[in-house]
Amino acid sequence: MSVLDQASGLRRQALHDYPPSFAFFGADHCGQSTVAGELAAALALQRQRPLLIEHRNGQQLARRLGLPAAGTLGSVAVSLGDLNELMVSNRHGLTLVNLAASVDERTRLSPRIWRRLINEFASVEQDAALLLLDTPSLSEDPGPCCIADNLVLVLTPSSDSLMGGYAQLKRLAQDYARRRFNVLVNRAANFDEAQAIFSRLQRVAGDYLPVGLRWVGFVPDDNTIRKSQTLRRPVVEAFPDSEAAHAYLQLAQMLPQWHAPDDDTPRGSYLEHLLMTSKALADLTGH
Structure with missing residues (x-):
């Protein structure tokens, strides 16, 4: 076997070593950042080694979790720093990694910086059990929701x-061929209200969109x-004895079982995938 064949085989094997990613998204003021942060905190308490990825500006997750503010991916081009800054x-x-950056900021990073960040991130990623992504608005940056294993x-x-x-x-289904979606209802008065909300969405989506929706639970108000x-x-x-804490801890226990990606093709590191997608999106939009 040649050296190239060995390298190719090792790469194929490495593609299976990356943990599944879960992208949280929703309309404005739905509380997706709180949900992603609380689930990550609950997973950490259960010793599940979560890697929480911040894609939104404003250091929201750091503030919610009582963590110090970090640099952002968008600032790396100026600082020439490494992953430890983020x-x-x-x-x-x-572990929280701040990857907040616009598509333009990502594509402007030099190949040298990208190579270093991708290698550093891959090492951190392989030590994690799963990735939780707090995604930006689809209108601003659809990249994270395009590439996440689970939505x-x-x-x-x-x-x-x-x-x-x-x-x-509708946009993720029609523009980016996403077909499977987990649905979590936040701030519901009770189980019946949460189920009613999911049922309304399921009826409308079932009539007009080629998607599959799966109810995964709710968080009480x-x-x-x-x-x-x-x-x-x-x-x-x-407040570990509160209703919300109990809900998050139960959801965190079940979260790994939500893993059912649209595409079973093995992928590389999340950050490597993000770079390739950013370039493709930039080509499509002409930026």
């Missing part, structure tokens, strides 16, 4: 959330979440 961790084993639509009982969520399902955000601590840590 990464912070807590004492329970939760989790976060809804609330408001009509705006339902209409906005449906619009995003609980004032302790707002209290924990004021304290800059996750609710699963600050």
